[in-house]
Amino acid sequence: MPLKASGALAALIASTTLLFTGCATQAPSRAPVQETVRPSNTTATPADTAPAVETDDVEIEDDLDEDGDDDLELAGASTTNWPDPQTDLWSQIRDGFELDGYGKRYRVRRWTQQFATHQHDLQASLDRAQPFLWHIVQRIDERGLPTELALLPIVESGYDPSARSYMGASGLWQFMPGTADHMGLSRDWWYDGRNDVIASTDAALSYLDDLHRRYGGDWLLALAAYNAGPGRVDAALARAQREDPDASYWDLELPLETTEYVPKLLALRRIMFAPERFGFEWPTLDNTPRTRAVELPSQTEVAVAARMLNMSEQDLRRLNPALQRWASAPGSGATLLVPAGKADAFKKALANASPNALVQRSTHTYTVRRGDVLGSIAARYNMSVAALRQANHLRGDRIRVGQKLTVPRAGEPGKPAPVAEPAETYIVQNGDSLWEIAQRYNVDVTAMRSSNPGVSASLRPGQKLTIPGSASPPAPSTHIVRNGDSLWEIADANDVTVADLRRWNRLEPNTRLQPGQSIAVDGPAPLPDFYEVETGDSLWSIAARFSMQVTTLRSLNDMSSGSTIRPGQRLRLQPMSSS
Known part of the structure; x- marks a missing residue:
């Protein structure tokens, strides 16, 4: 029967945008990390529409909201012939369930129907899980944790290791930067451990295990704290226990996202317990690794590795979204996740390859000479100042004569930088x-x-x-805006701040990026020849933005003191060049 549209249900449906978001992965109180509830990538769960209908005749009432599960009922009704857990990975997960199902809880049953309605989205998550699931289940099994945790990335990211939320959470487990740092996930110009499937899984399971111990073995509280942060859960628990010393997760007043977060996981568990009852055909998956991690002997270019593996660079990057650049970081110790059937041959090929063969744009050591600045060195090797700074762990631009710098993508140097006249x-x-x-x-x-x-x-x-002397400064590196780009993403990818990008590109806070727009990412953008007037502009604001006097702006554009400007008008900012 259809779900009754009660007042409680109407309130839930009205909040659909928030309901289908994932985790705010926050560090426990042992580290001073700010705790904020933050939606994760919205691909984690399907978009909300009309509630689904269970395939049996069970009617879900608002007043059916009590502890207890319906596992025995589901098991008795199940007709699915699950394969041997030794041979099927999903069977191993189902066989290792430890959490109570709470199938009599209203929110769990409602989310069961939501997932059952949007089977295409659930199936897409299960498909994306295939290259990574074996590694996750192995680590859960090694730690003796409930196998329901293998379903959590469906809630978090839809099993997409490259997923990124608009608030900055990233990866399968949607770690925020502060929590990632606290849990030992390294992040630099070359690599983001939040997007490393194996490293982030180890960190997430360690964090969940810590929270489980913190809350005395209560997995529901641990999961809520993984989403909202332990500080918020501690406060909610203290408030609830003042009214009732036996208060549990279900009695807590938490943000709506967290209120729905735990029921999502329990709903997935419920569907997996008896998928045919909800009209879903759970897939099978051989209980063998589909990918293997291979350690790289030295810095390796992604394109070179892809050729050695006889696969596309795009497919290799899908398995390794932690790699932020064209290659792994300089040095050894990095790993690549590769198709399991190609791992042994890839290891042999790596062992027989010289370091120079693994990186076409090989690293190079440069000795700083008198008169050098980072900008001139970067220009000589056709790279950005940000890349040079990151490769050498420099916090600023100060360098000294005789200092050795690693140039991460040097081939033969380009033309020497022009020598400046004395300032x-x-x-x-x-x-x-x-x-x-x-x-x-x-x-x-x-x-x-x-x-x-x-x-x-x-x-x-x-x-x-x-x-400055007559030598022109090196042109700043630029990023060409693509559909969906944001200043935050561009800043994060280039190891700068949003404030830097706004200042260098003279962008107002409400400026919208346009596909095809060029954004300077490591220094001020050159002064353009023209500026197109926008709504709200004045001669004064335009002159201030480009560091000139209003009188100069008027003179360049043959404008009198009483002239006005209009949106769409092109104003000259540079004198016409003489021929």
Whole structure:
């Protein structure tokens, strides 16, 4: 029978966007990590529509909300002939269930129907799990944990190791950066351990095990704390136990996401217990590894490894989304997850390959010389300053003569950087602007800013500015915006902050990125020749954005003091070049 549209159900359905989000993986109180409930990737569970109908005649009432499960009832009604757990991985998971089913709880039964309705989404998650599931089940079994935990990545990420939430959680287990750091998942320019299936699984299971002990063996509280953070669960439990010393997870007042999080997992367990009752055909999966981890002897380019494995680079990256760049990090110790049938041959090929053969853009050691700056070295090797800084674990741009730098993608160096003429000092006069001074000395505003850290658009008379030599600064590396890109993602990928990107690209807080737009990612973008006026712009705001005086802007565009501007108008920012 259909689910009755009671008041409680109406409230649940009205909250559908939040209901179908996953985990806020937060660190326990042993580390000072901020605890916030944060939705994870929305592919974890299907989009909410009308409630599903169970295939039997069980009517779900609002008042059917009590402890206890219906496992025996489900088992008695089950007609599924499950394979031997020794030969089938899903059977091993089902055979290792330890949690109470709580099938008489209203939210569990409702989520059972939701998953049963959206079978395509559930099946997609099970398909994505295939390359990774054996590794996860093995680790759960080694720790003696409930095998229901192997279903948790369905709730978290839809078993997508590259999943990323809009709040910054990432990976199968949707770790936030702070919790990842606390649990020992390394993150740098080359690698993000949150997207490493094996490393993140080890971290997630350790965290869940810690929480399980923290709450005296109560898995429901541990799971709630994995989602909301233990501080929030502790506070909710304390409030509930003041009213009833025997209060349990079901009595806690928690954020809606967490209220639905645990029932989602229990609903998946319920469907797996008797899938045919809910009209679902659970797949079989050989209980053998589909992928194997192979240690790399040295830095290895992903494209080179893909050729050695006779597979596409795209497919190899799908198995290894932790690799953030074109290659593994310099040095040895990194691992690649590869198809199990190709692992042995790949190991032999790696053993017979020289380090130079594994990286076409081989690493190179550069000795800093007098007059070098990171920008000139990066330009010489056609790479970004951010990449050079990250490869050498530099927090800033300070380098010294004789210092050895690792250039992570050096081949033959390009043309030497132009030698700059000696810098000189300029005393700001009344009415000067940074733009006018740059034009006067035939240097770029970007170079002026680099030579005068902290300088603002408003100069004061008497202020001393360093005029850089005639050599043009290296052009900043850029990112071409694609559909779905955000400033946060671009900043995270280039190891800079969103504030840096806004400042370098002169972006207002409400600026929308457009596909095809070029974003400077390691230094100020060059001053454009033209600017297209947007709604809300004024001559003053445009002049301030580009470090020039309003009078200069008017002069460049032959505008009188009474002239107005309109959205869509193109304003010249650079003088016309003389031919």
